[in-house]
Amino acid sequence: MSEKFRYRLVRKVLSKDILDFLYEYILMKRKSYRTMLQEKIIPPYLEHLFGQTEDDMVPGTDFTIYGDVASEVILKKLRRFIQEEVSKLEAYDGGRLVESYSFLRIYRLGNILEKHTDRTSCQISVTLPIGGGKWPIFVDDQEFILDPGDILIYNGNLPHWRNEFKEKECVQLFLHYNTAKELKEKNLKAYDSRLHIGLPAHKNLIVK
Numbered sequence: 001m002s003e004k005f006r007y008r009l010v011r012k013v014l015s016k017d018i019l020d021f022l023y024e025y026i027l028m029k030r031k032s033y034r035t036m037l038q039e040k041i042i043p044p045y046l047e048h049l050f051g052q053t054e055d056d057m058v059p060g061t062d063f064t065i066y067g068d069v070a071s072e073v074i075l076k077k078l079r080r081f082i083q084e085e086v087s088k089l090e091a092y093d094g095g096r097l098v099e100s101y102s103f104l105r106i107y108r109l110g111n112i113l114e115k116h117t118d119r120t121s122c123q124i125s126v127t128l129p130i131g132g133g134k135w136p137i138f139v140d141d142q143e144f145i146l147d148p149g150d151i152l153i154y155n156g157n158l159p160h161w162r163n164e165f166k167e168k169e170c171v172q173l174f175l176h177y178n179t180a181k182e183l184k185e186k187n188l189k190a191y192d193s194r195l196h197i198g199l200p201a202h203k204n205l206i207v208k
Protein backbone atom coordinates (compact mmCIF):
# COMPACT_ATOMS: atom_id res chain seq x y z
CA MET A 1 0.00 0.00 0.00
CA SER A 2 1.18 3.47 -0.75
CA GLU A 3 2.65 5.22 2.26
CA LYS A 4 0.91 8.34 0.97
CA PHE A 5 -2.51 7.11 2.19
CA ARG A 6 -2.99 8.88 5.50
CA TYR A 7 -6.58 9.06 6.74
CA ARG A 8 -10.17 9.69 5.86
CA LEU A 9 -12.96 10.79 8.20
CA VAL A 10 -16.53 9.79 7.34
CA ARG A 11 -19.40 11.02 9.51
CA LYS A 12 -22.55 9.13 10.53
CA VAL A 13 -21.76 5.67 9.21
CA LEU A 14 -23.48 3.54 11.87
CA SER A 15 -27.11 4.21 12.78
CA LYS A 16 -28.27 5.09 16.29
CA ASP A 17 -30.02 1.69 16.57
CA ILE A 18 -26.79 -0.20 15.86
CA LEU A 19 -24.85 2.04 18.23
CA ASP A 20 -27.39 1.53 21.02
CA PHE A 21 -27.28 -2.22 20.45
CA LEU A 22 -23.46 -2.36 20.55
CA TYR A 23 -23.26 -0.14 23.62
CA GLU A 24 -25.66 -2.31 25.61
CA TYR A 25 -24.03 -5.42 24.19
CA ILE A 26 -20.53 -4.67 25.44
CA LEU A 27 -21.82 -3.55 28.85
CA MET A 28 -23.54 -6.92 29.18
CA LYS A 29 -20.42 -8.74 27.93
CA ARG A 30 -18.41 -6.99 30.66
CA LYS A 31 -20.97 -7.82 33.33
CA SER A 32 -21.16 -11.49 32.36
CA TYR A 33 -17.33 -11.68 32.12
CA ARG A 34 -16.92 -10.30 35.64
CA THR A 35 -19.59 -12.62 37.06
CA MET A 36 -18.12 -15.67 35.33
CA LEU A 37 -14.70 -14.88 36.83
CA GLN A 38 -16.11 -14.17 40.27
CA GLU A 39 -18.23 -17.31 40.33
CA LYS A 40 -15.46 -19.37 38.70
CA ILE A 41 -17.78 -20.36 35.86
CA ILE A 42 -14.90 -20.28 33.35
CA PRO A 43 -11.52 -21.94 33.92
CA PRO A 44 -8.54 -19.52 33.86
CA TYR A 45 -7.17 -20.91 30.57
CA LEU A 46 -10.42 -19.98 28.79
CA GLU A 47 -10.84 -16.50 30.26
CA HIS A 48 -9.41 -14.73 27.20
CA LEU A 49 -12.27 -16.10 25.07
CA PHE A 50 -14.71 -13.95 27.04
CA GLY A 51 -12.69 -10.76 27.37
CA GLN A 52 -9.62 -9.18 28.89
CA THR A 53 -8.89 -6.37 31.28
CA GLU A 54 -5.20 -6.04 30.40
CA ASP A 55 -4.27 -4.19 27.27
CA ASP A 56 -0.64 -3.62 26.32
CA MET A 57 -1.58 -0.51 24.39
CA VAL A 58 -3.64 1.20 27.10
CA PRO A 59 -2.76 0.17 30.67
CA GLY A 60 -5.83 0.23 32.89
CA THR A 61 -8.29 -0.44 30.07
CA ASP A 62 -11.58 -1.38 31.66
CA PHE A 63 -12.62 -4.18 29.31
CA THR A 64 -11.61 -5.38 25.88
CA ILE A 65 -12.64 -8.25 23.64
CA TYR A 66 -10.89 -9.45 20.50
CA GLY A 67 -12.78 -10.90 17.55
CA ASP A 68 -16.20 -10.92 19.21
CA VAL A 69 -18.81 -12.21 16.75
CA ALA A 70 -20.87 -8.98 16.94
CA SER A 71 -17.88 -6.77 16.13
CA GLU A 72 -16.68 -9.18 13.44
CA VAL A 73 -20.07 -8.86 11.74
CA ILE A 74 -19.51 -5.08 11.61
CA LEU A 75 -15.97 -5.78 10.32
CA LYS A 76 -17.49 -7.83 7.52
CA LYS A 77 -20.42 -5.53 6.74
CA LEU A 78 -18.27 -2.38 6.52
CA ARG A 79 -15.47 -3.95 4.44
CA ARG A 80 -16.84 -2.88 1.08
CA PHE A 81 -17.84 0.59 2.31
CA ILE A 82 -14.35 1.22 3.70
CA GLN A 83 -12.77 -0.13 0.55
CA GLU A 84 -14.83 2.30 -1.52
CA GLU A 85 -13.95 5.21 0.77
CA VAL A 86 -10.19 4.61 0.62
CA SER A 87 -10.36 3.93 -3.12
CA LYS A 88 -11.55 7.52 -3.62
CA LEU A 89 -8.16 8.72 -2.47
CA GLU A 90 -5.56 9.26 -5.12
CA ALA A 91 -2.83 8.02 -2.81
CA TYR A 92 -4.49 4.64 -2.29
CA ASP A 93 -3.35 1.79 -4.51
CA GLY A 94 -4.02 -1.26 -2.34
CA GLY A 95 -7.02 -2.71 -4.20
CA ARG A 96 -9.39 -5.07 -2.42
CA LEU A 97 -9.51 -5.09 1.38
CA VAL A 98 -9.48 -8.30 3.41
CA GLU A 99 -10.76 -8.49 6.98
CA SER A 100 -8.08 -8.84 9.63
CA TYR A 101 -9.72 -8.51 13.06
CA SER A 102 -11.88 -6.32 15.30
CA PHE A 103 -11.78 -5.16 18.91
CA LEU A 104 -14.43 -3.77 21.22
CA ARG A 105 -13.06 -1.80 24.13
CA ILE A 106 -14.28 0.13 27.15
CA TYR A 107 -11.94 2.87 28.33
CA ARG A 108 -12.13 4.85 31.53
CA LEU A 109 -10.99 8.09 33.12
CA GLY A 110 -7.23 8.57 33.01
CA ASN A 111 -6.49 6.08 30.19
CA ILE A 112 -3.75 7.10 27.75
CA LEU A 113 -2.91 5.61 24.37
CA GLU A 114 0.81 6.17 23.82
CA LYS A 115 2.08 7.12 20.39
CA HIS A 116 2.60 3.97 18.32
CA THR A 117 2.21 2.38 14.90
CA ASP A 118 0.09 -0.74 14.35
CA ARG A 119 1.37 -4.22 13.58
CA THR A 120 1.27 -5.63 10.06
CA SER A 121 -2.32 -6.90 10.39
CA CYS A 122 -3.54 -3.32 10.75
CA GLN A 123 -2.54 -1.63 7.49
CA ILE A 124 -5.97 -0.09 7.19
CA SER A 125 -7.29 0.70 10.64
CA VAL A 126 -10.65 2.14 11.60
CA THR A 127 -11.70 3.70 14.89
CA LEU A 128 -15.39 4.10 15.58
CA PRO A 129 -16.80 5.52 18.83
CA ILE A 130 -19.90 3.67 20.03
CA GLY A 131 -20.85 5.87 22.97
CA GLY A 132 -19.81 7.51 26.23
CA GLY A 133 -17.37 10.42 26.49
CA LYS A 134 -15.42 11.74 23.52
CA TRP A 135 -11.76 10.76 23.28
CA PRO A 136 -9.92 12.59 20.47
CA ILE A 137 -7.36 10.65 18.43
CA PHE A 138 -4.24 12.10 16.83
CA VAL A 139 -2.92 10.61 13.60
CA ASP A 140 0.30 11.99 12.20
CA ASP A 141 -0.19 15.18 14.31
CA GLN A 142 -3.75 15.77 13.07
CA GLU A 143 -6.43 15.75 15.79
CA PHE A 144 -9.82 14.11 15.11
CA ILE A 145 -12.87 14.45 17.33
CA LEU A 146 -15.47 11.86 16.41
CA ASP A 147 -19.12 11.48 17.43
CA PRO A 148 -20.66 8.03 17.90
CA GLY A 149 -21.20 6.48 14.47
CA ASP A 150 -18.42 8.46 12.76
CA ILE A 151 -15.45 6.52 11.45
CA LEU A 152 -11.82 7.46 11.01
CA ILE A 153 -9.98 5.29 8.51
CA TYR A 154 -6.21 5.66 8.85
CA ASN A 155 -2.97 4.14 7.73
CA GLY A 156 -1.82 2.00 10.67
CA ASN A 157 1.81 2.67 9.70
CA LEU A 158 1.37 6.30 10.76
CA PRO A 159 2.06 7.25 14.39
CA HIS A 160 -1.19 7.71 16.32
CA TRP A 161 -2.13 8.31 19.95
CA ARG A 162 -4.69 9.70 22.38
CA ASN A 163 -3.96 12.05 25.27
CA GLU A 164 -5.36 11.36 28.73
CA PHE A 165 -9.07 10.53 28.68
CA LYS A 166 -10.88 13.11 30.81
CA GLU A 167 -14.33 11.57 30.99
CA LYS A 168 -15.81 8.67 32.95
CA GLU A 169 -16.09 5.97 30.29
CA CYS A 170 -16.31 5.39 26.56
CA VAL A 171 -16.83 2.45 24.21
CA GLN A 172 -14.82 2.21 21.01
CA LEU A 173 -14.87 -0.25 18.13
CA PHE A 174 -11.71 -0.95 16.11
CA LEU A 175 -11.68 -2.58 12.72
CA HIS A 176 -8.51 -3.71 10.97
CA TYR A 177 -8.00 -4.74 7.36
CA ASN A 178 -5.18 -5.75 5.07
CA THR A 179 -4.97 -5.00 1.40
CA ALA A 180 -4.95 -8.06 -0.85
CA LYS A 181 -1.90 -6.55 -2.51
CA GLU A 182 0.18 -6.45 0.68
CA LEU A 183 -0.99 -9.86 1.88
CA LYS A 184 0.44 -11.26 -1.32
CA GLU A 185 3.58 -9.14 -1.49
CA LYS A 186 4.55 -9.70 2.15
CA ASN A 187 3.27 -13.28 2.31
CA LEU A 188 0.96 -12.44 5.22
CA LYS A 189 -1.99 -14.55 6.34
CA ALA A 190 -5.52 -13.18 6.05
CA TYR A 191 -7.89 -12.87 9.04
CA ASP A 192 -4.98 -12.21 11.43
CA SER A 193 -3.79 -15.80 10.97
CA ARG A 194 -7.16 -17.27 11.98
CA LEU A 195 -9.09 -19.81 9.90
CA HIS A 196 -11.82 -17.21 9.35
CA ILE A 197 -13.21 -14.12 11.04
CA GLY A 198 -15.38 -14.60 14.13
CA LEU A 199 -12.77 -16.74 15.93
CA PRO A 200 -10.57 -15.94 18.94
CA ALA A 201 -6.97 -14.81 18.35
CA HIS A 202 -4.61 -17.36 16.85
CA LYS A 203 -2.85 -19.14 19.71
CA ASN A 204 0.60 -17.96 18.63
CA LEU A 205 -0.46 -14.37 18.30
CA ILE A 206 0.38 -11.67 20.79
CA VAL A 207 -2.76 -9.56 20.78
CA LYS A 208 -2.17 -5.83 20.73
Ligand SMILES: [Fe+2]
Nearest residue numbers: 116117118160
Ligand atom coordinates in the same frame (compact mmCIF):
# COMPACT_ATOMS: atom_id res chain seq x y z
FE1 LIG B 1 -3.11 1.58 16.99
